[in-house]
Amino acid sequence: MEDDLDHRSGRDWVARAFGAFGVMLLAVSSVSVVFWPQPQRPKPATAAPVVAPDPSTVIERDVRFALQGQVDALLSGDEAGWLAPVDPAARKRYRAIYRNLRNLEISRAEYGVEILGGSTTSAVDARFMLSYCLSDAACPAWDDSVGRGPPKVLYELTLTRRDGGYVVTGIADIKDENPLQPTPWENTELRFARGERVIVAGPPGQAKNLQRVLTAAEKAAKIVDRFSTEPPARYRVYLADDKTWKQWYGGQLSKWVIGYHIALNQTGSDIVLKAGDVLDSDRQLAITVQHEMAHAVTMVPSRNWDQDEDLWLIEGVAEYIGFFPGKPQNTESRYSLRSWFDEHGPIKSIVRPELTDESDDLTVSTLYATGHYAVGCLADRYGRARMLVFVKQVIQEGQDLDPASRTAFGKPFKTVDKACVSWITQRV
Template sequence: MPVAGLVIAVLTASVVGLWPDGAEAAVATPVASVSAPAPEPSRALTPFEQVSSQVDAQKLALLKGDEAGWLAPIDKKLQPRYRTIFKNLRALDLTSADMGIDGELTEKGATLTGKVGLTYCFSGVACPAYRLDPTGGAPKIIHKITWTSRGGSWVITRMADSGVSNYLQPAPWENTALTVAAGERVIVAGPKSQAANVKRVLPLAEKAAAVADRYAAQLNNPRAKYRIYLADNKMWKSWYAGAAPPWSVAYHLQLNNTGSDIVVKASKVMPEGNRYITEVIQHELGHSVTLDGNHNRDAEKDQWLTEGVAEYIGYQPGKPQNGYSGDALRFVRSRGRAVKTIAVPSLTEKSDDLAVTRLYATGHFAVACMAEKYGEPKMLNFVQMVLHSGVERDAASQAVYGKPFAAVDKACVSWIKQKL
């Protein structure tokens, strides 16, 4: 595939018996009567305490599937948006969530304004504790919320952008009512415009997941469940701030260290037929099993390997020389860019189509070469060390293959020429 993917506060309320002023509580003991300490005077909850308690109640309602409780503090005009969030999250197999007020509240007249965060995890994934930083811990969305005092209660009357830089927003489920189809291993979702495609993709994605699961087992990196979003052209530009570069037709996005989402551009993928759809999805699931939960903060340095192993998994059980990658490298060679190293430089926003094609196809051949020459288990071990653990490729090559990477590189360049 030329552009198949991208790596790219619970305020606890306790009931206490308070004695009337001046009264004493007699406590029977074996030796004496003891006076109870004077009770603390009761006080009204502060506005912060009131809305904090409200936020906690909403979180519990969300987790219990209590839509009425979730909507209880929401103004009628805002309820459709909150209902969308509730229904989407429940349909997407939400299993853990937390909510909190991030920072101070601003009080102006009868209104309060502050940032509220919602952390979430799906399908039983271990969910870290709530954190202020959206780039660590559980995935998180943040909104600027306005409460208005009405009849002694605080009603949520506005939800706006928080102004906080967060690569996980807008999430596909926070603004758009989704059509969701769930299988044994995959959940597929999309806006109303993609309802028919959601049903079409689910069985194809289940088939692709069976392949990805085999590699996840070999890499000791099992995935709880895969989520695939089908984006129409508008959503493609909006979801996750339009995270994809111009050459991609789908991408895999890690949700911190709690799994990932896959987003597919429906207009580019769906017309191409079931085989291509399956390959694109299988490629992105390949990213999930090789990248999710990694400790490497510089995986883009070895993009040829990142995309190469995803292409290798995505094209299974086919061979690169028998498909698109073979045709692609022959075309690249005819344009004066013959393969001289398997470690092709990573792409940039300025990379042309030929550079994109060369990286994906060369990476595919490179991974296939290492699998054939040294065995698939060793190839996957090399991939895991470099991409998952951040080991330099030469050190990983010495450890896995028993020879420097330069020797592996030279052998695979020769192998590729033979296959072409």
């Protein structure tokens, strides 16, 4: 039988049996049953045999006791309690995790643990999973998968028995199993700037730039909030230097990307900006942060499992909101489409093909620009509210274009597409 992986939060916990984080659930309930006593003849007293506890049970119990204490301390703001079961050699990283998560307004945390084979009473190797939710984001129930339920981080821990309990003496990353790792907050103690709607964070070397980003982000948030009936409780913006840009969330290496948005499963999202590019000018910073915030209100939550196919609309609505209140024809999108028209002739559809690793700069910029103009057309011809219904149906609900068009505009997409191609051509 495989080792158990148990997850708990606060005083409530559920025991779960995992094989490489499997899905068997052991439901434990307590039922009180009353039996009427029956007359019995007295029996001679006998001594009950003394049974030594199973060592694996002791290991599991004591490891869980230490980890549960940490989770409780994290949620209650008790840094000393969080660090208590950690060896001094590992405390720097644990301290950074604690302080970062507290600054990021952690609101809920749960854990899962699997005692690995070869563990002994004196030395334990364990696979540890910590789930987290930040600010007031709706936090779903625990799920064993890293891709479902709340977002999670995974580690391999080494624990050593000392003074009747376990102390964490080593923490190692588990690579290539979780697309949401490495997070910006799990390795370095970040610096923070906090506003009414936005938290901005970055490595120590970016501390001098955080307030500048916060000013732009707070202004952007007031605009972006207008495009959502349920804007996020907080927008989180991370400012990456060249090193962390290549590390956080697996690194962003595409040459045209200077900022990105990443959904934390279905519980909010993070925005990462490349400091070396977005800080070139106040305009570049403002447009980029507003564009990425637009993704936060138009992409989460999502049941669209083929987003590459809808990239023209995903980026188009982000460009529309990112440049708002400017009109597409008064932005850089106009120059991109003019270049495409000069080289390839007018567009035949507002839908652009998927991008590939071989896509050149003009192809990329044309997808963004066409999407920008297309969303501008939809808002101009049918009103912003209907445009947003169409966007939601396609981007979040994963509907095909024609049924989404009929729902939002009362017309087949072919008709809408033709009308917007004409609208765009008149304005390029």
